[in-house]
Amino acid sequence: MERELKRVRQRSNYLYDAVAALQGTDECEQFLSDLLTPHEAEEFANRWAIASLLLEGMTQEEISKVLKVSSTTVSRVNAFVQRGKGGYRLIWDRLKKKGRE
Secondary structure, rough: HHHHHHHHHHHHHHHHHHHHHHHHHHHHOOOOOOOHHHHHHHHHHHHHHHHHHHHOOOOOOHHHHHOOOOHEEEEEEEEHHOOOHHHHHHHHHHHHHHHOO
């Protein structure tokens, strides 16, 4: 069990290293297009859009209507915005500083 957990961590770290090595939007698009199915990419984009709108102060109900996603999806993303590891806010703040929120 511990050996398998170590392998999972190694694979995760390898992915994190790959993402951290990306240089710019074009490379990111290339990599994610190869890594994710179109449906997975759409789901990632939806989660990021939901998180961004939550951080801008939009209500969960408004987001559900505007993005045409379920309230359950919005609530799930909100839970990570509120109690996750801070990744959504980190990147949102960074993009806001660049003028790209």
